[in-house]
Amino acid sequence: MKMATVYVDGRAYEMDPKQNLLHACLQLRMDLPYFCWHPAMGSVGACRQCAVKQFKDESDQHGRIVMACMTPVAEGARISIRDPEAVEFRQAIIEGLMLNHPHDCPVCDEGGECHLQDMTVMTGHDYRRYTFEKRTFRNQYLGPLVNHEMNRCIQCYRCVRFYREYAGGNDLNSFSLRNQVFFGRDRDGVLENEFAGNLVEVCPTGVFTDATLKRHYTRKWDLQMAPSVCVHCGLGCNITAAERYGMLRRLVNRYNGEVNGYFLCDRGRFGYEFVNSERRVRQPVLRGKPASAEPALEHLRELAGGSVIGIGSPRASLESNFALRSLVGAERFYAGVPGAQSRLLKQMVDVLRNGPARTPSLREIEHCDAVLILGEDVTNTAPRMALSLRQSVRQQPAEIAERMRVPLWMDHPVREIAQDQKGPLFIATPSPTRLDDAAARSHRAAPDDVARLGFAVSHLLDQGAPADLPDALRGPAEEIAQALKSAKRPLIVSGPSLGSAAIIQAAANVAWALPGAALAFTAPESNSIGLSLMEAPALDAALAAEADTAIILENDLYRRLPAAVVDEFLARFRHVAVLDCVESATTAKAELVLPAAAFAEADGSLVNSEGRAQRFFQALLPTAPIQESWRWLGEWETLDEILGAMASALPHLATAASAAPGASFRMDGAKVPRSPHRYSGRTAMLAQIDVHEPKPPEDRDSPLSFSMEGTPDQPPSALQPFFWTPGWNSIQAVNKFQEEIAGPLRQGDAGVRILEPGSQRPPFFDQIPPPFQARDGEWLLTPLYHIFGSEELSRLAPGIAQLSPQPYVALNPEEAGQFGGEVDLLGQRISLVRIADLPRGLAGVPVGIPPFAGLDLPMWSRISRPS
Amino acid sequence: MLTAEERAEIEAEFPRYPNRKAVCIDAMKIVQKHRGWLADDALRDIGELLEMSAADLDGVATFYNLLFRRPVGRHVIYLCDSVSCWIMGSDRQCKHLSERLKIEPGETTADGRFTLLPVVCLGACDRAPVMMIDDDTHFDLNPEKIDGILERYG
Amino acid sequence: MPYEKPLTGNMRPDGEALDRQAYERAGGYEGLRKVLKGMTPAAVAGEVKNSNLRGRGGAGFSTGLKWSFISERAPHPRYLVANGDEMEPGTFKDRLLVERDPHQLIEGMAIAGYATGTDVAYIFLRGEYKVGGQRVARAIAEAYEAGYLGRNILNSGYSLELYLHMSAGRYMCGEETGMLNALEGKRANPRAKPPFPPASGLFGKPTTINNVETLCNVPHIIRNGAAWYRGLSKSQDGGTKLYGASGKVNRPGLWELPMGTTIREILDEHAGGMREGHRFRGLLPGGASTDFLTEQHLDVAMDFNEVQKAGSRMGTGTMIILDDKTCPVGMLANLEHFFAQESCGWCTPCWSGLAWVERILGAMEEGRGQPGDLDKLAFQTRFWAPGHTFCALAPGAAEPLQSALKYFRTDFERHITEKRCPWK
Numbered sequence A: 001m002k003m004a005t006v007y008v009d010g011r012a013y014e015m016d017p018k019q020n021l022l023h024a025c026l027q028l029r030m031d032l033p034y035f036c037w038h039p040a041m042g043s044v045g046a047c048r049q050c051a052v053k054q055f056k057d058e059s060d061q062h063g064r065i066v067m068a069c070m071t072p073v074a075e076g077a078r079i080s081i082r083d084p085e086a087v088e089f090r091q092a093i094i095e096g097l098m099l100n101h102p103h104d105c106p107v108c109d110e111g112g113e114c115h116l117q118d119m120t121v122m123t124g125h126d127y128r129r130y131t132f133e134k135r136t137f138r139n140q141y142l143g144p145l146v147n148h149e150m151n152r153c154i155q156c157y158r159c160v161r162f163y164r165e166y167a168g169g170n171d172l173n174s175f176s177l178r179n180q181v182f183f184g185r186d187r188d189g190v191l192e193n194e195f196a197g198n199l200v201e202v203c204p205t206g207v208f209t210d211a212t213l214k215r216h217y218t219r220k221w222d223l224q225m226a227p228s229v230c231v232h233c234g235l236g237c238n239i240t241a242a243e244r245y246g247m248l249r250r251l252v253n254r255y256n257g258e259v260n261g262y263f264l265c266d267r268g269r270f271g272y273e274f275v276n277s278e279r280r281v282r283q284p285v286l287r288g289k290p291a292s293a294e295p296a297l298e299h300l301r302e303l304a305g306g307s308v309i310g311i312g313s314p315r316a317s318l319e320s321n322f323a324l325r326s327l328v329g330a331e332r333f334y335a336g337v338p339g340a341q342s343r344l345l346k347q348m349v350d351v352l353r354n355g356p357a358r359t360p361s362l363r364e365i366e367h368c369d370a371v372l373i374l375g376e377d378v379t380n381t382a383p384r385m386a387l388s389l390r391q392s393v394r395q396q397p398a399e400i401a402e403r404m405r406v407p408l409w410m411d412h413p414v415r416e417i418a419q420d421q422k423g424p425l426f427i428a429t430p431s432p433t434r435l436d437d438a439a440a441r442s443h444r445a446a447p448d449d450v451a452r453l454g455f456a457v458s459h460l461l462d463q464g465a466p467a468d469l470p471d472a473l474r475g476p477a478e479e480i481a482q483a484l485k486s487a488k489r490p491l492i493v494s495g496p497s498l499g500s501a502a503i504i505q506a507a508a509n510v511a512w513a514l515p516g517a518a519l520a521f522t523a524p525e526s527n528s529i530g531l532s533l534m535e536a537p538a539l540d541a542a543l544a545a546e547a548d549t550a551i552i553l554e555n556d557l558y559r560r561l562p563a564a565v566v567d568e569f570l571a572r573f574r575h576v577a578v579l580d581c582v583e584s585a586t587t588a589k590a591e592l593v594l595p596a597a598a599f600a601e602a603d604g605s606l607v608n609s610e611g612r613a614q615r616f617f618q619a620l621l622p623t624a625p626i627q628e629s630w631r632w633l634g635e636w637e638t639l640d641e642i643l644g645a646m647a648s649a650l651p652h653l654a655t656a657a658s659a660a661p662g663a664s665f666r667m668d669g670a671k672v673p674r675s676p677h678r679y680s681g682r683t684a685m686l687a688q689i690d691v692h693e694p695k696p697p698e699d700r701d702s703p704l705s706f707s708m709e710g711t712p713d714q715p716p717s718a719l720q721p722f723f724w725t726p727g728w729n730s731i732q733a734v735n736k737f738q739e740e741i742a743g744p745l746r747q748g749d750a751g752v753r754i755l756e757p758g759s760q761r762p763p764f765f766d767q768i769p770p771p772f773q774a775r776d777g778e779w780l781l782t783p784l785y786h787i788f789g790s791e792e793l794s795r796l797a798p799g800i801a802q803l804s805p806q807p808y809v810a811l812n813p814e815e816a817g818q819f820g821g822e823v824d825l826l827g828q829r830i831s832l833v834r835i836a837d838l839p840r841g842l843a844g845v846p847v848g849i850p851p852f853a854g855l856d857l858p859m860w861s862r863i864s865r866p867s
Numbered sequence B: 001m002l003t004a005e006e007r008a009e010i011e012a013e014f015p016r017y018p019n020r021k022a023v024c025i026d027a028m029k030i031v032q033k034h035r036g037w038l039a040d041d042a043l044r045d046i047g048e049l050l051e052m053s054a055a056d057l058d059g060v061a062t063f064y065n066l067l068f069r070r071p072v073g074r075h076v077i078y079l080c081d082s083v084s085c086w087i088m089g090s091d092r093q094c095k096h097l098s099e100r101l102k103i104e105p106g107e108t109t110a111d112g113r114f115t116l117l118p119v120v121c122l123g124a125c126d127r128a129p130v131m132m133i134d135d136d137t138h139f140d141l142n143p144e145k146i147d148g149i150l151e152r153y154g
Numbered sequence C: 001m002p003y004e005k006p007l008t009g010n011m012r013p014d015g016e017a018l019d020r021q022a023y024e025r026a027g028g029y030e031g032l033r034k035v036l037k038g039m040t041p042a043a044v045a046g047e048v049k050n051s052n053l054r055g056r057g058g059a060g061f062s063t064g065l066k067w068s069f070i071s072e073r074a075p076h077p078r079y080l081v082a083n084g085d086e087m088e089p090g091t092f093k094d095r096l097l098v099e100r101d102p103h104q105l106i107e108g109m110a111i112a113g114y115a116t117g118t119d120v121a122y123i124f125l126r127g128e129y130k131v132g133g134q135r136v137a138r139a140i141a142e143a144y145e146a147g148y149l150g151r152n153i154l155n156s157g158y159s160l161e162l163y164l165h166m167s168a169g170r171y172m173c174g175e176e177t178g179m180l181n182a183l184e185g186k187r188a189n190p191r192a193k194p195p196f197p198p199a200s201g202l203f204g205k206p207t208t209i210n211n212v213e214t215l216c217n218v219p220h221i222i223r224n225g226a227a228w229y230r231g232l233s234k235s236q237d238g239g240t241k242l243y244g245a246s247g248k249v250n251r252p253g254l255w256e257l258p259m260g261t262t263i264r265e266i267l268d269e270h271a272g273g274m275r276e277g278h279r280f281r282g283l284l285p286g287g288a289s290t291d292f293l294t295e296q297h298l299d300v301a302m303d304f305n306e307v308q309k310a311g312s313r314m315g316t317g318t319m320i321i322l323d324d325k326t327c328p329v330g331m332l333a334n335l336e337h338f339f340a341q342e343s344c345g346w347c348t349p350c351w352s353g354l355a356w357v358e359r360i361l362g363a364m365e366e367g368r369g370q371p372g373d374l375d376k377l378a379f380q381t382r383f384w385a386p387g388h389t390f391c392a393l394a395p396g397a398a399e400p401l402q403s404a405l406k407y408f409r410t411d412f413e414r415h416i417t418e419k420r421c422p423w424k
């Protein structure tokens, strides 16, 4: 790319001419304050904080004030940040923003990581001249996750821009005008958008704050933090987990340019509270009684020495699964997911490894310009991906703006030019999805018919793909095929959530019929792909295995199989041992329960749906005897040891070991500190136990230290516990760590991809299912996913639990007409909801919500009037 | 629910704009004309027709000064408070109205007859002070004249 | 008849609107026929450019030049909007034009529409102008009936749809990009420029925006030619202008006069001088958002360049007169209250600075002024300079204040030192 030379305060710099001056200056690590600009959302020029002086040429002594964020980088431009008039102007802006601000930093949750504080200090505004009354607002109840304190608002409009324009929400808005703009809902109530939690980070001050943090509040500078990975779906968003006094206090987004960028979903951000839940297993339990670690471990060893099988878990790390596999022997290790799902996952992995279609990162998904979704309600199965897809529909309209020479960072002009035009996004699912409003067309169909649509599209794209193209399918299939074919970066999204191999095969056919197309599969759990790569037989095979003992790793079998099946299965063993971090129906049946560390207390690796292996680290040391499952199960002293063992036993997973530097890694001889150097109270916090300050715990597993001592430099991204740099205490500090603003981190984005496509196209799949046929008196129970409620661990967080649905069964309104408000289903009384457009013959049921947890969905079942 | 009349009037606006959202200001004015003001359910009714949320509409409604989100009296008095009328003594007219009606600007009389709203320049500065009651403009105001005018509005 | 008055000369003395027939009898729609019959769009824009017609919305931009920004290759649909928001305090000219001669505006729009290849046009009218609204609506219906609007106008092949939009009320709706947002059913925040409306305007499409008075001049220019139009004026800028005067003058009113008539002539001859017992102290030449002029400027010709040279702007040409019995600080408090109240809340200098200034002036009027207030006020006026803010509202608010601080400084100081308003 050709760079432009721009003079800033007399010195020449190279800047990207496609960018604006603010972006470019920040990229060069200059300090220039701003509010309304956001690296992921571009410029709107509202706050006027980023003012600089611009000069016409060398002889221009006068110059004029311009907003850096609204001014394109141009060859030979001359600007000054230090110009006295610009400095004075920026001070005046802060003074104006602060007129009504309550100055309540001491009691504000944002204090110490507040962008407004930082910018106030940066501009040098420190004396209050305004003597009149401040305007005040009434705050709103916005639900269990986000708090509202409107008086702190500085009217930068970031919240509504994120919530409405970026995330597609419509229940938050700006109201009124002048210095009284109110940002909130039209009435009190739970924020409806699944990404509302990002307001906590998007808001530059303390208007929107983390309601879960408030209940166990700690200042940012007092947190002990570690790089971690979200465990609540298969996408593997990067997070920072934060501890104080042995308790997990909160999660924030950890920037990863390829994965989650700046944003998380609310399940990911707020699900962490399960770690502090009452349901945690904190003590070994032997035959129903609390036991201490030694006899418990002794017992486990004894059991492992006998005739034993091991059942792994898609929500346990590679290391823990490998440890169990090593303990029981590869041939006696089972994957811990039902056969149907295991086969789907294997098929996905095979398609991605053998076929030519590449699995895109979330960032790449944002840039795709035509998308077909087959069978996934992405917002509920891979939430953060939905946010990326929402950006992808902007790609084609943005091209019009580009042709008009409107730079893409000019956020509002680009949107005004695009109006309501959206790039092609097609969604084929049984029931409505939260992305439908962004879609060019949504197609409601039974699972088999979703697959049939996919097969039809692939045939239109490549005559070599098998055909079954009745007239009813031809119209939609042609529209989709045309849009995909004329796109530059087409994308197919699919996954296992409807339990249909045909859908995955259809998705593969479409991707393979379109040279260059990307293919993204969702994965149900945080390590579904990693476990699948271990190639262990599925749970069904374990049902037939002969052994005295079953050791079950971080897995509630009652969420995998029908209760009767699990009951019978467990009854067949003389001994059942379970390692888990939370109590479950399965731990209740175990002879031995061992307390496993939850993600924030553990080190380990996960492979996300993109095929990216990522490492997570301990934010807190668990209270003994809680420890990582892999420590319970093996004799490895350190993480590096087990990673080494895994690499030699499973060479195809060896790359995963390089997801982060090993424990011996040092920067100028120093470790990477988990706490900021302003961490307070270290000498006093344990004084009630011992007046001598204890030595900080050692970490043998990682190059991170449990203290504020360590390197001041930027560590490799996988080790970056938090973003902080002098003067930048808020999350905005991330600017200083990026190679390019909103691009990769300087040290490269964290994680290594271990799934890369093959070069040859395998033969097309040719098993096209027949059209779905409704039955009399029976309905196909079809899984409906809920971001809040369907996932096992996050359900234990109180805020998430409050937002989870009660059990229900959903029918098309016409079919529901024959019933009242409730029906009998699976021997229980269930309330009936009506979903317009749900195909006849299908009955939607919420995944993971009892009594539907553990069912092999979809399945046929009778539904009747309550007896 | 929108009445058939409201709905028909709003739908008559559709062909004038390329999308439904653009009709929202006209739609709110139409419903306000029928109902006097825009209660929460009015926004919901309009939202259903235009496929907009209550928050979408309220963000617009609270921006404009002729859209009322609180009830008003049977007659709305818009008294110009801009500069030419001020020079010509609109303060005194406002005070007179306040005392006569026993309300402050922005309030509605106890009998629900009048709401008094200050308004920006009514574009009749050569005949200041000026006020509008409902759709009629009244010029060259003084207290006696105001008393006479008020009589005409039941 | 001392002067030609193309805009107002035909208006009915009884205050009613000219209907279509009456308008036609006075030569109405001849201009439209002329362009449709034999002129290319570029020729129409060229003629208007030659006439030196400058925008009457306040900024004085060349109208013909503005039309030429819509390139022949620009996409369709294209839009044209007549700006009849007229919420600038002290301004009362467009009201007259829409109430008394709505066909003149419609014809002007049809011609402007032809010149710019417009498909759909809107008249954006102040919501409070109920009478004007009714009359415009009736005139639009008459024009459709007579074939001056709609499909294939006068069999020329050119089609134009014209709609009336009644505003829901905000000064920001008069700012052209705020108006576009209002027409799209949004909050009337201004839009970033570039891209300018001719490239991306209403609904993201090429758009031309002109003031009502500007458009009303167009039929006459086309009918009588650019040279005739230039000849109406006493100055460089073409045509006549609606000038007004309000405040304590003997005959407040509105007059169509040659462009470039001096302030003194307007005040003394047309407005009849100051009222008995009142002395002239200053005036805002063209609405609330213009700088004060004083005694020394009375011989300035009211046109865009001359008023600018005198340190103000002609703006809308409707003058607000300050007399010696009226408190200048009170007047500023009133003006800045208006601007503060109408700030859309988008950019910081405007929404925060105006609220602060409003409070300082309010306190000063009540005798609670503080030493140092004048510096704060002066700073805010610099803070609101063009380019510092997102649109021209706050820079407009700066104008009366910065000039008042210059010309009436002692009045401000007396409020502070005497701790009261000397006029109360």
Ligand SMILES: Cc1cc2nc3c(=O)[nH]c(=O)nc-3n(C[C@H](O)[C@H](O)[C@H](O)COP(=O)(O)O)c2cc1C
Pocket: C054, C055, C056, C057, C058, C059, C060, C061, C063, C083, C084, C085, C086, C087, C088, C171, C172, C173, C174, C175, C176, C177, C209, C210, C211, C212, C214, C215, C391, C392, C393, C396
């Ligand atoms: C805050 C603000 C309010 C305005 N109000 C009006 C108005 O009421 N009427 C108008 O014609 N122009 C108004 N303008 C000027 C318009 O933005 C625009 O320049 C004008 O309509 C262009 O028309 P013209 O070229 O024919 O003058 C306003 C500008 C600003 C900044």
Ligand code: SF4
Pocket: A230, A231, A232, A233, A234, A235, A236, A237, A260, A264, A265, A266, A267, A268, A269, A382, A383, A384, A385
């Ligand atoms: S998308 Fe998935 S991985 Fe990412 S934050 Fe949400 S739940 Fe976690």
Ligand code: FES
Pocket: A022, A033, A034, A035, A036, A037, A044, A045, A046, A047, A048, A049, A050, A051, A067, A068, A069, A070
């Ligand atoms: S960051 Fe540039 S104006 Fe807000």
